[in-house]
Amino acid sequence: MKSKFTPPIGKITQINGQCISLIGNDIDTDRIIPARFLKCVNFDLLGESVFEDDRETLKGSHPFDLEENKNATILIVNSNFGCGSSREHAPQALMRWGIKAIIGESFADIFYSNCIAIGIPCFTLSKKSIQEVQNNKDNKFLFLEIDLKNSLAKSKDLTLNLEIKESSRKMFLSGEWDATSTLLENEDFIENKLNCLPYLEFNSPIT
Amino acid sequence: MSQNTLFDKVWDLHKVSSLPGGSDQIFIGLHLIHEVTSPQAFGALKDKNLKVKFPERTVATVDHIVPTDNQSRPFKDNLAEQMIETLEKNCLEHKIRFFNIGSGNQGIVHVVAPELGLTQPGMTIACGDSHTSTHGAFGSIAFGIGTSQVRDVLATQTIAMNKLKVRQIWCDNKLSKGVYAKDLVLHIINKLGVKAGAGFAYEFAGPAIDELSMEERMTICNMSIEGGARCGYINPDEKTFSYIKNKLCAPKNKYWDKAITWWDSIKSDENSIYDDVIKLDASKVEPTVTWGITPGQSIGINQKIPLLDDLSPNDQFIAEEAFEYMGFNPGQSIKDTPVDVCFIGSCTNGRISDLRVAAEVLKDKKVYKEVKAFVVPGSEKVAIQAKQEGLDMIFKDSGFQWREPGCSMCLAMNSDKLIGNEISASSSNRNFKGRQGSPNGRTLLMSPAMVAAAAINGKVSDVREFMKK
Numbered sequence: 001m002k003s004k005f006t007p008p009i010g011k012i013t014q015i016n017g018q019c020i021s022l023i024g025n026d027i028d029t030d031r032i033i034p035a036r037f038l039k040c041v042n043f044d045l046l047g048e049s050v051f052e053d054d055r056e057t058l059k060g061s062h063p064f065d066l067e068e069n070k071n072a073t074i075l076i077v078n079s080n081f082g083c084g085s086s087r088e089h090a091p092q093a094l095m096r097w098g099i100k101a102i103i104g105e106s107f108a109d110i111f112y113s114n115c116i117a118i119g120i121p122c123f124t125l126s127k128k129s130i131q132e133v134q135n136n137k138d139n140k141f142l143f144l145e146i147d148l149k150n151s152l153a154k155s156k157d158l159t160l161n162l163e164i165k166e167s168s169r170k171m172f173l174s175g176e177w178d179a180t181s182t183l184l185e186n187e188d189f190i191e192n193k194l195n196c197l198p199y200l201e202f203n204s205p206i207t
Numbered sequence: 208m209s210q211n212t213l214f215d216k217v218w219d220l221h222k223v224s225s226l227p228g229g230s231d232q233i234f235i236g237l238h239l240i241h242e243v244t245s246p247q248a249f250g251a252l253k254d255k256n257l258k259v260k261f262p263e264r265t266v267a268t269v270d271h272i273v274p275t276d277n278q279s280r281p282f283k284d285n286l287a288e289q290m291i292e293t294l295e296k297n298c299l300e301h302k303i304r305f306f307n308i309g310s311g312n313q314g315i316v317h318v319v320a321p322e323l324g325l326t327q328p329g330m331t332i333a334c335g336d337s338h339t340s341t342h343g344a345f346g347s348i349a350f351g352i353g354t355s356q357v358r359d360v361l362a363t364q365t366i367a368m369n370k371l372k373v374r375q376i377w378c379d380n381k382l383s384k385g386v387y388a389k390d391l392v393l394h395i396i397n398k399l400g401v402k403a404g405a406g407f408a409y410e411f412a413g414p415a416i417d418e419l420s421m422e423e424r425m426t427i428c429n430m431s432i433e434g435g436a437r438c439g440y441i442n443p444d445e446k447t448f449s450y451i452k453n454k455l456c457a458p459k460n461k462y463w464d465k466a467i468t469w470w471d472s473i474k475s476d477e478n479s480i481y482d483d484v485i486k487l488d489a490s491k492v493e494p495t496v497t498w499g500i501t502p503g504q505s506i507g508i509n510q511k512i513p514l515l516d517d518l519s520p521n522d523q524f525i526a527e528e529a530f531e532y533m534g535f536n537p538g539q540s541i542k543d544t545p546v547d548v549c550f551i552g553s554c555t556n557g558r559i560s561d562l563r564v565a566a567e568v569l570k571d572k573k574v575y576k577e578v579k580a581f582v583v584p585g586s587e588k589v590a591i592q593a594k595q596e597g598l599d600m601i602f603k604d605s606g607f608q609w610r611e612p613g614c615s616m617c618l619a620m621n622s623d624k625l626i627g628n629e630i631s632a633s634s635s636n637r638n639f640k641g642r643q644g645s646p647n648g649r650t651l652l653m654s655p656a657m658v659a660a661a662a663i664n665g666k667v668s669d670v671r672e673f674m675k676k
């Protein structure tokens with residue numbers, strides 16, 4: 001049984017943990033969390049259902065079911081991870097299962113911003129390096145120390161230069177990745193904008 | 208970096224501030240919400256003790272979870288009932304306009320907003336739904352957001368976002384008879400790939416795009432996201448303006464001319480600069496069908512499913528996965544593949560023109576005896592219009608079930624689901640594993656006309672053969 005989930009808050013500078021590899025391109029958010037689990041008004045129970053259908057098909061041999069992975073926190077994926085539906089339920093389910101950071105060849109845009117918005121840094125690495133990590137025989141026990149300040153991931157005998165959008169990196173380091181409060185700081189500008197948009201003047205009100 | 212495109216102009220106009228770190232704070236002109244991605248956002252507002260900043264800039268409807276057979280309340284599905292009740296409560300509490308079932312304006316959020324005249328050129332539009340790109344058909348910058356960003360829009364009417372690059376996709380010539388916007392967009396996604404759009408807005412342009420009706424343009428922009436582009440748009444023109452004219456929320460009287468002048472001014476300039484330009488010949492596009500598990504895995508109706516060697520190394524991996532999941536062999540024809548279920552609907556192809564096209568194919572014909580076929584209008588307005596035109600009777604006479612509006616088997620959050628490894632011919636937008644409600648169900652995406660043809664023959668068919676007769 002996993003320990004109780006606590007969402008990340010504040011500055012995120014360092015993530016240490018065991019890796020879990022999930023091989024495949026174009027893994028969409030319907031696979032991460034199938035639509036029937038979206039019938040909920042909060043995200044609390046999603047962790048149990050992450051990859052439900054894929055896991056069911058593989059009957060125990062899916063990476064998310066392997067005993068050796070049960071404490072993993074760093075997910076290693078291939079290209080276009082998280083494509084498809086905008087459902088934030090997908091990163092929420094991963095996070096509630098235990099994932100704290102994702103390293104991949106590439107991510108779909110909306111999935112990426114959803115991850116950033118809830119405090120999961122997503123890093124990119126070349127295809128070659130990803131495959132190296134994924135093929136690493138000792139992978140099941142590969143522990144990485146991710147240092148956001150220098151965008152580096154280190155293990156006993158491996159150093160990886162990670163890439164992350166500068167804006168995301170800064171947000172995590174300063175603890176301002178939870179955007180609402182930053183956005184609210186500009187209240188006056190928002191009001192001004194509202195007053196100068198041409199279409200708000202000529203539109204009929206929504207009745 | 209792009210310059211003077213519609214995207215640049217609309218972005219600059221809506222930019223509130225540059226945020227530390229390099230992203231921009233963007234004002235959202237219109238915010239659309241539905242029952243699936245909003246409850247947690249309202250919950251977060253409550254936790255942070257925040258109010259909805261401009262409730263009049265948000266509009267709600269219910270679409271994903273609604274049953275399409277019996278819509279009487281309470282819904283049979285308790286969880287679905289709980290979701291609609293939560294949305295009703297949140298809208299009431301925060302004074303948000305909600306188009307509920309029976310209002311005459313309920314339906315799939317991306318069908319409803321254009322019908323109401325809410326969607327207009329030059330706006331920024333956001334919704335907790337990836338197919339928000341649909342609204343770009345009007346020359347708005349419209350994109351899907353996650354629940355945390357829904358919370359941000361509710362609380363501040365803005366979001367933090369990195370500016371996108373702009374790729375123009377220039378479509379020469381025009382589509383031939385029996386080939387539709389759906390075929391064109393499937394073709395584009397196949398050519399460019401499902402992740403090519405990451406970091407880009409797509410501008411669709413050229414004679415083939417100019418030729419399309421507004422509803423067809425919505426089909427194109429709708430599927431931008433399937434090509435990885437968070438937003439896709441088309442510069443507004445006379446067709447755009449006349450579609451909007453007289454809609455409920457359209458500019459009226461003295462404001463109309465003002466609106467047109469402004470809408471004209473936000474088009475991409477003749478000498479705009481794009482980050483990338485791609486050209487293709489629309490006259491070469493055939494009726495297109497997907498054979499795999501991503502919307503990029505498609506072929507023309509008379510082509511064969513590719514051999515592994517025909518594909519780039521990057522695409523081989525997912526192709527192998529697709530062959531196994533779909534039970535298809537490389538090199539086999541897609542034509543004549545038997546289908547179990549035919550579904551016409553969704554925000555891609557559930558509009559009145561889609562129903563008209565399908566009905567024309569189905570008129571005086573019968574659905575193949577072993578096929579289960581049903582049509583789900585995209586909105587109450589579409590349903591009413593279709594009934595006025597007698598389309599519902601054509602569908603019913605042919606053997607299609609006529610349903611109430613909603614998302615239905617596009618994502619199967621209601622009781623409309625594939626069973627086991629059934630194959631569906633579907634006018635929707637995603638053929639992902641398990642998308643239509645069964646963990647091993649299979650989806651073939653195609654135009655509504657092609658779904659109708661498949662329904663009659665009980666197998667994937669070339670709709671053009673129905674047109675010759």
Ligand code: SF4
Nearest residue numbers: 338553554614617618
């Ligand atoms: S019709 Fe399908 S794609 Fe469109 S909003 Fe509904 S579920 Fe999403």
